[in-house]
Amino acid sequence: xxxxxxxxxxxxxxxxxxxxxxxxxxxxxxxxxxxxxxxxxxxxxxxxxxxxxxxxxxxxxxxxxxxxxxxxxxxxxxxxxxxxxxxxxxxxxxxxxxxxxxxxxxxxxxxxxxxxxxxxxxxxxxxxxxxxxxxxxxxxxxxxxxxxxxxxxxxxxxxxxxxxxxxxxxxxxxxxxxxxxxxxxxxxxxxxxxxxxxxxxxxxxxxxxxxxxxxxxxxxxxxxxxxxxxxxxxxxxxxxxxxxxxxxxxxxxxxxxxxxxxxxxxxxxxxxxxxxxxxxxxxxxxxxxxxxxxxxxxxxxxxxxxxxxxxxxxxxxxxxxx
Amino acid sequence: xxxxxxxxxxxxxxxxxxxxxxxxxxxxxxxxxxxxxxxxxxxxxxxxxxxxxxxxxxxxxxxxxxxxxxxxxxxxxxxxxxxxxxxxxxxxxxxxxxxxxxxxxxxxxxxxxxxxxxxxxxxxxxxxxxxxxxxxxxxxxxxxxxxxxxxxxxxxxxxxxxxxxxxxxxxxxxxxxxxxxxxxxxxxxxxxxxxxxxxxxxxxxxxxxxxxxxxxxxxxxxxxxxxxxxxxxxxxxxxxxxxxxxxxxxxxxxxxxxxxxxxxxxxxxxxxxxxxxxxxxxxxxxxxxxxxxxxxxxxxxxxxxxxxxxxxxxxxxxxxxxxxxxxxxxxxxxxxxxxxxxxxxxxxxxxxxxxxxxxxxxxxxxxxxxxxxxxxxxxxxxxxxxxxxxxxxxxxxxxxxxxxxxxxxxxxxxxxxxxx
Numbered sequence: 001x002x003x004x005x006x007x008x009x010x011x012x013x014x015x016x017x018x019x020x021x022x023x024x025x026x027x028x029x030x031x032x033x034x035x036x037x038x039x040x041x042x043x044x045x046x047x048x049x050x051x052x053x054x055x056x057x058x059x060x061x062x063x064x065x066x067x068x069x070x071x072x073x074x075x076x077x078x079x080x081x082x083x084x085x086x087x088x089x090x091x092x093x094x095x096x097x098x099x100x101x102x103x104x105x106x107x108x109x110x111x112x113x114x115x116x117x118x119x120x121x122x123x124x125x126x127x128x129x130x131x132x133x134x135x136x137x138x139x140x141x142x143x144x145x146x147x148x149x150x151x152x153x154x155x156x157x158x159x160x161x162x163x164x165x166x167x168x169x170x171x172x173x174x175x176x177x178x179x180x181x182x183x184x185x186x187x188x189x190x191x192x193x194x195x196x197x198x199x200x201x202x203x204x205x206x207x208x209x210x211x212x213x214x215x216x217x218x219x220x221x222x223x224x225x226x227x228x229x230x231x232x233x234x235x236x237x238x239x240x241x242x243x244x245x246x247x248x249x250x251x252x253x254x255x256x257x258x259x260x261x262x263x264x265x266x267x268x269x270x271x272x273x274x275x276x277x278x279x280x281x282x283x284x285x286x287x288x289x290x291x292x293x294x295x296x297x298x299x300x301x302x303x304x305x306x307x308x309x310x311x312x313x314x315x316x317x318x319x320x321x322x
Numbered sequence: 323x324x325x326x327x328x329x330x331x332x333x334x335x336x337x338x339x340x341x342x343x344x345x346x347x348x349x350x351x352x353x354x355x356x357x358x359x360x361x362x363x364x365x366x367x368x369x370x371x372x373x374x375x376x377x378x379x380x381x382x383x384x385x386x387x388x389x390x391x392x393x394x395x396x397x398x399x400x401x402x403x404x405x406x407x408x409x410x411x412x413x414x415x416x417x418x419x420x421x422x423x424x425x426x427x428x429x430x431x432x433x434x435x436x437x438x439x440x441x442x443x444x445x446x447x448x449x450x451x452x453x454x455x456x457x458x459x460x461x462x463x464x465x466x467x468x469x470x471x472x473x474x475x476x477x478x479x480x481x482x483x484x485x486x487x488x489x490x491x492x493x494x495x496x497x498x499x500x501x502x503x504x505x506x507x508x509x510x511x512x513x514x515x516x517x518x519x520x521x522x523x524x525x526x527x528x529x530x531x532x533x534x535x536x537x538x539x540x541x542x543x544x545x546x547x548x549x550x551x552x553x554x555x556x557x558x559x560x561x562x563x564x565x566x567x568x569x570x571x572x573x574x575x576x577x578x579x580x581x582x583x584x585x586x587x588x589x590x591x592x593x594x595x596x597x598x599x600x601x602x603x604x605x606x607x608x609x610x611x612x613x614x615x616x617x618x619x620x621x622x623x624x625x626x627x628x629x630x631x632x633x634x635x636x637x638x639x640x641x642x643x644x645x646x647x648x649x650x651x652x653x654x655x656x657x658x659x660x661x662x663x664x665x666x667x668x669x670x671x672x673x674x675x676x677x678x679x680x681x682x683x684x685x686x687x688x689x690x691x692x693x694x695x696x697x698x699x700x701x702x703x704x705x706x707x708x709x710x711x712x713x714x715x716x717x718x719x720x721x722x723x724x725x726x727x728x729x730x731x732x733x734x735x736x737x738x739x740x741x742x
Contacts, residue, residue: 039489101722108422109721111489112644115424115637116717123711130702241633245500248493287512295504298497305490306482 004282009156011278012271017162017231019270020169024224025247026254026262027176028091028217034193034257035213038099038107041114044244045121046091046218050083050225051235052125055138057082062141072145080168080226087222088215095214100207125237140233165227172223173263176216180259189213193257242294246273249301255311264312269297328366332376335359340384347392353667356388357659364652381558386551396550398666400622403557404615405658409642410564410651411611416640417649417731418577419604420584421484422492424636425499429609431506431631432475433468433616435516438626440464441526447514458529465617472613473606480605484598499636507628521627525620528556553622560618564611565651571607580604581649634710641713644720647727656729661716665709672705 025047032040057079061067067075098117102110129136149159180186191199192209200206228243229235250269254261276296281289304311336359342352363376389396408430415423439445441461445454483494510518530545530552571577579600582590591597620626638661646657679696686694720727 039493098718098722105721105725108420108488108492109725111422111492112640113718113721116641116714116719116721118714119634119637119710120714120718123708123714127703127708127711130700130704134700134702136702245497252490291508292504295501298501301497302483302494305486305494309486309490 004279007278011274013158013162014278015271015274016267017165017270018274019267020166021224021227021231021243021266022247022250022270023263023266024169024172024220024227025243026251026266027173027259028221029248030251030254030256030259030262031189031213031217033251034259035189035196035210036099036103036110037257038110039114039248040091040099040214040217041111042094042098042117042121043091043217043221044240044247045118045125046087046094047221047225047228047244047247048125048235048237048240049090049121050087050222051229051239052129052138052225052237053083053086053222054079054226054229055140055235058141059138067141072143075143076164076230080223083222083226084219085222087225088219091214091218091221092211095211100210122237122240129237137234137236139235140229142233143230146230161231165231168223168227172220176220176259179216185209185212246297249297249304252301253304253311255313258311258313261311261313268312269300272300273297325368325372328368329372329376332359332362332366332368335362336376336380336384340388343388343395344391347394353395353398354663356384357663361652361656386554389551389554390547393550396554398663400550400553400557401666402659402662403554403561404619404622405639405642405662406655407557407561407564407615408612408639409646409654409658410561410568411608411615412639412643413608413648413651413654414568414571414580414611415604415608416643417654418572418584419580419601420488421601421604422488422495423605423608424492424496424633424640425479425502426495426608426612426639427631427633427635428499428502429472429476429612430616430619430635431502431628432471433613434620434626434631435506435522435616436468436471436613437461437464437617438522438525438620439515441621442522442524444514444517444522447517455526458526461526461528461617461621465614468613468617469610472610472616475613476606476609477602479609480602484601484605496633496636499631499633503628503631503633506631516628519628521625521629523625525624525626527621527624528552553618556618560614567607568651576600576603584649634713637713637717638709641716644725644727645716647730650727650729650731653727653729653731657727661712664712669706669708669712676703676705 028043098113126136146161149157188204188209250265251262254265273293277290277293339356343356346352412426442455506516509515579595642657642661647653684696
């Protein structure tokens with residue numbers, strides 16, 4: 001019991017960090033779903049692309065010897081912007097190539113195309129990396145600034161890394177909120193989400209707004225990828241699958257199509273997962289351990305879809321035939 | 323007259339292509355040409371009986387004969403057969419009933435582990451006494467049992483989730499597939515059910531009950547050389563049974579109900595189709611096929627571990643079905659054969675070719691680009707590992723350019739069948 005209490009602060013911290021990461025990824029799913037009612041299955045690879053752009057820049061700086069010379073905050077800023085740009089642009093390109101031609105098709109058709117895109121991108125990253133570096137398991141070089149921790153009192157120690165993740169995520173969420181709710185473009189996106197036909201009659205370029213949605217969602221995913229790389233260090237072309245699936249769960253948990261819901265869902269899921277990973281083995285006397293944490297997310301997903309398909313914050317229900 | 327010419331032409335083609343395979347045991351192309359003879363038979367303007375005769379000639383006589391002379395082709399044929407059976411099972415769920423199941427491999431895993439646990443010493447870990455492995459004869463009992471186990475788990479999954487909308491259903495089945503894989507991976511404690519990531523080894527093979535008969539007729543063969551042929555015929559048998567069941571179901575009121583649900587669920591419900599029950603039935607039938615194939619797979623592999631049952635396998639089977647044409651039996655067969663052969667032979671061939679290039683030490687000197695030493699091709703670049711890219715490209719390209727597949731189901735098949 002004492003042990004259980006003593007790890008509580010770090011478990012909470014892990015959960016919140018994980019939760020913000022899921023929230024950032026979940027935004028990509030939820031925004032696209034809000035506009036097109038379509039699960040962008042390849043979003044998990046958009047996330048991985050962000051992580052790979054970050055690691056490539058860091059490794060490039062390291063080999064040229066300028067990594068130590070530059071201020072870490074500047075380096076972080078550069079990789080974040082580069083990762084977001086790349087992920088956003090690729091998400092946009094994907095929409096143009098693999099989804100737009102299928103927009104009027106039955107709803108499972110674009111989903112299958114998205115699954116195909118996801119698989120294709122995984123091996124495409126592997127292809128590029130194995131030609132370029134002869135390996136596709138990369139690890140982020142450590143930045144000294146990120147390896148320190150802040151101490152609060154005697155017991156609580158907060159790694160700078162985790163603070164960085166939370167601060168970046170909060171900043172992004174704030175900008176996204178401002179963008180969607182307070183700018184003209186954001187209003188246009190919301191209009192397309194509500195009713196594409198009417199929005200188009202009002203002079204909103206629907207296709208361009210959909211592309212913009214993919215760009216913004218993809219950029220959030222790319223930022224999450226970089227934070228993921230900084231936090232957990234190891235990335236490979238296939239490491240997007242589980243975070244992607246869990247972020248989708250988070251989006252559904254919060255009510256898909258709902259932006260604040262995605263954030264809430266992400267944090268709830270992150271906390272649940274962190275608690276399951278640390279306490280499951282204590283509660284069951286070691287019979288079931290942290291290896292079941294992945295199952296946990298799926299169990300949550302299935303239960304939510306059965307009992308509350310609208311999610312925690314969802315009020316939008318669209319009835320439809322197929 | 324026309325039929326006679328077609329028949330003679332086909333026989334000539336089959337003869338030539340099998341000679342080609344016989345004399346070029348390494349050629350992928352020859353084998354593909356040989357496989358294509360089945361497709362030609364399907365399309366030829368011949369009476370049903372002649373088609374049946376020719377295809378059984380190819381499958382029951384020529385393929386085993388060629389397989390004995392070259393074991394590798396027999397292995398490819400067995401793998402193709404296993405995937406054909408899986409694709410046919412998925413075809414019922416996705417093609418006929420229109421339910422996208424992304425966790426199909428879970429049922430395959432359930433069948434495989436069912437036989438693996440009881441057909442190996444593994445079950446001794448949690449059942450007292452030393453009863454296991456069961457004798458090979460139990461293989462057939464488990465083949466039947468697995469059909470029920472598959473149907474049961476299929477219904478169990480279906481019951482809560484079938485009310486969900488199409489794309490949600492897809493994601494939940496994906497989650498189910500991962501749950502099963504993860505359980506199999508982790509259930510080595512507290513009770514060692516599945517031996518976790520280490521997998522189960524050795525699994526009993528089915529009994530060689532016909533060996534005394536062969537002996538009587540003077541054929542003496544070692545068990546090791548008999549097993550590939552045996553598995554080939556078992557797989558063939560399973561595929562034929564699945565095709566027959568699918569065809570009967572397709573032409574029955576159940577099949578019509580499935581297709582009605584696929585086209586328009588609300589209209590189907592309004593016409594009195596019991597939607598949820600029919601969907602459950604589709605799930606259960608597809609799952610039981612997959613589980614039966616799983617039993618066979620476990621017996622053939624002798625060693626299985628959770629790696630064989632990943633999400634990628636589910637998508638692979640889906641890609642096969644979609645390539646061939648969902649809802650169509652020849653489509654599923656064609657898709658499974660093409661994808662398996664591409665993966666097994668074409669990609670591997672490319673890998674070998676690259677390897678030989680690496681070792682050749684040739685230095686290419688290109689104008690403008692300078693020279694490039696071929697031994698510098700990165701060792702991590704191995705086309706044989708790019709199955710996902712193949713599946714991904716198939717899915718995207720087919721969805722954009724030909725969503726109905728290469729061999730879509732014939733629209734008016736019912737009417738023409740009725741008239742004949």
